Amino acid sequence: xxxxxxxxxxxxxxxxxxxxxxxxxxxxxxxxxxxxxxxxxxxxxxxxxxxxxxxxxxxxxxxxxxxxxxxxxxxxxxxxxxxxxxxxxxxxxxxxxxxxxxxxxxxxxxxxxxxxxxxxxxxxxxxxxxxxxxxxxxxxxxxxxxxxxxxxxxxxxxxxxxxxxxxxxxxxxxxxxxxxxxxxxxxxxxxxxxxxxxxxxxxxxxxxxxxxxxxxxxxxxxxxxxxxxxxxxxxxxxxxxxxxxxxxxxxxxxxxxxxxxxxxxxxxxxxxxxxxxxxxxxxxxxxxxxxxxxxxxxxxxxxxxxxxxxxxxxxxxxxxxxxxxxxxxxxxxxxxxxxxxxxxxxxxxxxxxxx
Amino acid sequence: xxxxxxxxxxxxxxxxxxxxxxxxxxxxxxxxxxxxxxxxxxxxxxxxxxxxxxxxxxxxxxxxxxxxxxxxxxxxxxxxxxxxxxxxxxxxxxxxxxxxxxxxxxxxxxxxxxxxxxxxxxxxxxxxxxxxxxxxxxxxxxxxxxxxxxxxxxxxxxxxxxxxxxxxxxxxxxxxxxxxxxxxxxxxxxxxxxxxxxxxxxxxxxxxxxxxxxxxxxxxxxxxxxxxxxxxxxxxxxxxxxxxxxxxxxxxxxxxxxxxxxxxxxxxxxxxx
Numbered sequence: 001x002x003x004x005x006x007x008x009x010x011x012x013x014x015x016x017x018x019x020x021x022x023x024x025x026x027x028x029x030x031x032x033x034x035x036x037x038x039x040x041x042x043x044x045x046x047x048x049x050x051x052x053x054x055x056x057x058x059x060x061x062x063x064x065x066x067x068x069x070x071x072x073x074x075x076x077x078x079x080x081x082x083x084x085x086x087x088x089x090x091x092x093x094x095x096x097x098x099x100x101x102x103x104x105x106x107x108x109x110x111x112x113x114x115x116x117x118x119x120x121x122x123x124x125x126x127x128x129x130x131x132x133x134x135x136x137x138x139x140x141x142x143x144x145x146x147x148x149x150x151x152x153x154x155x156x157x158x159x160x161x162x163x164x165x166x167x168x169x170x171x172x173x174x175x176x177x178x179x180x181x182x183x184x185x186x187x188x189x190x191x192x193x194x195x196x197x198x199x200x201x202x203x204x205x206x207x208x209x210x211x212x213x214x215x216x217x218x219x220x221x222x223x224x225x226x227x228x229x230x231x232x233x234x235x236x237x238x239x240x241x242x243x244x245x246x247x248x249x250x251x252x253x254x255x256x257x258x259x260x261x262x263x264x265x266x267x268x269x270x271x272x273x274x275x276x277x278x279x280x281x282x283x284x285x286x287x288x289x290x291x292x293x294x295x296x297x298x299x300x301x302x303x304x305x306x307x308x309x310x311x312x313x314x315x316x317x318x319x320x321x322x323x324x325x326x327x328x329x330x331x332x333x334x335x336x337x338x339x340x341x342x343x344x345x346x347x348x349x350x351x352x353x354x355x
Numbered sequence: 356x357x358x359x360x361x362x363x364x365x366x367x368x369x370x371x372x373x374x375x376x377x378x379x380x381x382x383x384x385x386x387x388x389x390x391x392x393x394x395x396x397x398x399x400x401x402x403x404x405x406x407x408x409x410x411x412x413x414x415x416x417x418x419x420x421x422x423x424x425x426x427x428x429x430x431x432x433x434x435x436x437x438x439x440x441x442x443x444x445x446x447x448x449x450x451x452x453x454x455x456x457x458x459x460x461x462x463x464x465x466x467x468x469x470x471x472x473x474x475x476x477x478x479x480x481x482x483x484x485x486x487x488x489x490x491x492x493x494x495x496x497x498x499x500x501x502x503x504x505x506x507x508x509x510x511x512x513x514x515x516x517x518x519x520x521x522x523x524x525x526x527x528x529x530x531x532x533x534x535x536x537x538x539x540x541x542x543x544x545x546x547x548x549x550x551x552x553x554x555x556x557x558x559x560x561x562x563x564x565x566x567x568x569x570x571x572x573x574x575x576x577x578x579x580x581x582x583x584x585x586x587x588x589x590x591x592x593x594x595x596x597x598x599x600x601x602x603x604x605x606x607x608x609x610x611x612x613x614x615x616x617x618x619x620x621x622x623x624x625x626x627x628x
Binding site for chain 2: 050051052053072073074076078079080082083084086087088089090097100103104147
């Protein structure tokens with residue numbers, strides 16, 4: 001186990017495309033950090049730079065005390081789980097798991113012992129003689145994980161490992177990966193475009209866009225205190241509601257109006273989480289019409305359109321008492337509206353956890 | 356419904372006609388191999404032998420030292436297959452996966468050599484081999500087809516079609532570049548290797564011109580030269596020649612069947628994502 005430290009890491013591809021732009025990031029020893037962002041944001045490139053499959057244009061990569069920036073992959077003591085698992089199709093599961101040990105010339109009895117241990121940990125010991133083509137997606141995933149853990153690397157890299165699994169297996173594997181992390185105490189860097197995965201699994205999440213890290217922090221910090229509109233929009237499902245307007249000292253005035261902890265007078269965007277919209281008659285409510293009600297069981301998502309044209313979604317407990325076409329008033333839970341500058345998406349509201 | 360059926364019938368008929376066209380020379384060869392020496396010259400020539408004469412095979416194959424010829428052909432074919440597979444796999448992999456100075460122009464030059472007909476190379480090749488003192492030796496016989504540009508091209512295209520992830524996974528798993536090549540890339544390229552091997556074998560086996568000019572002593576003759584020598588300037592023993600030709604065909608059939616299996620198994624791998 002070791003700490004991973006990226007400092008001022010940049011990667012410009014041939015042709016001038018900037019893949020990674022001055023990224024500094026640390027993953028503590030034994031920590032689980034997720035890199036999340038839309039496709040093309042550079043998260044996979046960072047993973048490949050850490051793995052040694054790409055060479056950086058600038059900056060450095062440290063694993064523990066070692067500067068590995070220019071070391072070949074096999075000298076970095078890093079294991080990676082690929083999106084398509086990258087199992088060797090001509091080898092059995094046993095040979096696949098044992099491959100990292102055999103190429104390191106570890107003695108056969110030791111290889112056999114450690115393969116068995118890894119296979120038992122991932123509950124695939126009954127599948128060892130099969131070829132990858134004879135496995136289901138979930139089983140392949142486990143075989144790839146077993147191959148990664150078998151040599152006890154300093155660092156684990158995951159490149160969207162769950163995206164090829166169907167929803168049910170994915171949810172289950174998510175929980176198992178977290179348990180595996182706890183059990184191994186390993187340092188893990190996990191890349192995904194799925195913010196739900198990032199939020200539910202990682203201790204720390206770094207949101208990326210256009211090759212840069214926009215914000216890094218604990219999942220709930222990102223959710224509650226996004227530093228920019230882009231992060232606010234990326235984190236959370238359904239997405240945060242936004243309406244445009246102006247801040248006037250202590251208030252936001254627009255299609256929705258509410259108190260705002262803002263000093264500036266500026267063109268602004270108000271962002272409100274679906275659970276922070278209250279539906280029903282009130283003095284300061286804005287008029288809206290219900291466009292869709294989605295009952296989810298414990299809660300319902302109510303989609304509505306403001307008279308001024310903006311679409312919103314509200315999250316209400318239990319069964320919603322409204323129907324499509326109903327007129328309803330909507331307002332923001334006091335203190336829960338976040339204002340961002342309209343021009344660049346920078347945050348205007350003071351942090352709520354600030355004094 | 357009826358339309359589809361009619362169309363299918365026509366399709367099958369065309370396929371059968373084409374198949375007959377392809378198979379007919381082989382059947383005629385087989386038929387001639389079993390005829391009496393003089394039966395062949397009847398007009399019109401008969402399609403089938405009046406009485407199959409299997410002795411043609413033993414007579415033809417003992418009239419000349421065919422055991423020796425087969426041995427020579429096998430040496431030539433084995434060396435050609437080994438040489439072409441090894442060079443094509445290594446060069447193809449380098450062209451597909453490694454960046455090095457002059458990669459693109461060098462590849463263009465390789466491809467360019469495909470435009471030169473082999474017969475135009477006959478004299479220069481002979482002069483070079485002669486200068487090396489290898490005329491009338493096994494080394495001289497096998498020397499000229501050890502590297503094939505089309506094989507390099509085929510291997511390169513195949514390696515390009517393989518996902519890089521497996522090679523990257525091997526690198527992270529601790530494999531050296533050589534191990535990535537031999538333990539991951541090569542096994543995945545089996546269908547392409549089978550194709551290169553198959554064509555190299557057939558090319559070497561049917562080679563006549565080069566073996567003929569490079570081998571002065573009868574000890575270095577190949578099967579094709581033996582088959583051809585039944586055809587003299589004034590007289591041709593067709594049944595013996597065809598019997599020898601049928602015998603020469605057997606190894607090709609065997610190799611084809613073996614390679615085809617490997618080829619299909621390889622395709623099954625290719626389909627796995």
